[in-house]
Amino acid sequence: MSIGETPARPRKKKKHTGRNIILSVVALIVIAGLVAGGYLWNLGRTFDSNSSKITDAFPAEETRPEVKEESKDAINILLLGTDTREVRSDETEEDEFATLPGGGRSDTMMLVHIPSDRKNVFVTSIMRDTWLDIPGVGTAKINRAFASGGVPKAVETLEGLFGIRINHVASIDFEGFKGMTDAVGGVTINNPIAFRPVHNKSYYFPEGEQKLNGEEALAFVRERKAFTGAGGSDYRRVKNQQLFVKAILGQILSKETLTSPAKIQGIVQEMAPYVAVDESLDATKVAGIASSMLNIRSSDMEFFTLPNNGPGRSADGQSIVIPDMDTIEKFGEALQRDTVDQFVASTDLSK
Structure with a gap:
């Protein structure tokens, strides 16, 4: 059809326009998918070639709990925050013994639970001084x-505590926060608290x-000495780390970042x-x-x-954090049944 030519049958054009819009949208989606696929592949190569692997991250199969049918599609990730700074003279031996791949020390431990419906993400910080039963110890x-058996022993301990399997383990050095923060502007x-x-x-x-x-x-996520009160230093640091992790995830998941x-x-x-x-x-x-969590914010x-x-x-005589085993048992049951949303809604977790 030449420019300025009038369509002979406008009704058919109207009908075809609807179909053409749909085809155009489908074509755009396909093209976008191909572009994104190639781009993600490049990102994947970058990730795989530059990150390192935790070998033998999991305990022996016979020590692990069975996967419950209700939660078989849920995902549990143990996230370890490490610190590879030089050890300062004022830091205790307890700070030093929890070494991880690359020589880092385990300063932060979080269980990331992604339920089957992928509507939420639940992140549970585990205080490093929490007094628990360590298998074989x-x-x-x-x-x-960590001191007695590294990452596999930590996984075994938490799997026994909650009665669920940890699917993946990721260790992130705090230095990585610095780069990520600058990368998102x-x-x-x-x-x-000032x-x-x-x-x-x-x-x-x-x-x-x-x-x-x-x-x-x-500096913000590392600090604990500035806070006072019974157990205040580690409690406040954990809260600050949670606050920062949520903030940086919000920044990464923003439209401004995702479209750049x-x-x-x-x-x-x-x-x-x-x-x-x-x-x-x-x-x-x-x-x-x-890809299963595209709508999460x-x-x-x-x-x-x-x-x-x-x-x-x-x-x-050790300074410890006393676990609330009654509530932890209920949390474990919620993880097993994939009902953590109900547990959170019905439980006071402000402590």
Whole structure:
């Protein structure tokens, strides 16, 4: 049809227009899919080639719980936050013994639970001084699991505690937070308690909303000495880490980031060198998990600390966190039944 030519049969054109719009949309989706597929493949190569693997991340098969039918499609990931700074003279031996791949120390432990319906993500912080039964060791701090058997022993301990299987393990060095933060152009947090880091007084974090660059973010998530009160230092640090993780995820999941290939590429490039994952968690598996969670936003994520009764002392005088075993048992049942949303809605998890 030439420019300016009038259609001879307008009714048919109207009918065809509807069909053509649909075909155009389908074509755009296919093209977008092909482009995204190639782009994600490149990202996958970047991730796989720059991240490292945690070999033998899981305990012996005979020690692991059975997978419940109700939760077989749920995903449980043990996320380990590590720190590869040089050990300062004021840090205790307990800070040093929990080593991970790459020489990092386990300063943070989170269980990430993604339910079968993929409508939410539940992130549970486990205090490193939580007093638990460590298989083959006895009752001790959860960090003791790393000292006695590395990542597999930590996995075995938590699988026994909750009665569920941990599907994947990922260890992320805090240095990676710095790169990710800068890659998204800074992260805005709402800090509930003003503080100045004890070992880096050049920083000050006032109460309220503020935007952090990479170096500031690193100082923010690391600090614990600035906080006082019974058990206050580790409790506040865990809360700050939860706050920051949720903030940076919100930034990464924002439309501004998701529609910027350069930003996404930058995030992967900055993060990958600081990540170690179990051998089954490659780019293909990550992409599969991500594609099932396209509608998740930071508002769909729930963060809480493993239920506990506060700080205390062990029989041999160690400073510990006393687990609330009654509530933890209910949490384990919810994980097994894939009803964590109901557990969170009906339980006071403010501690």
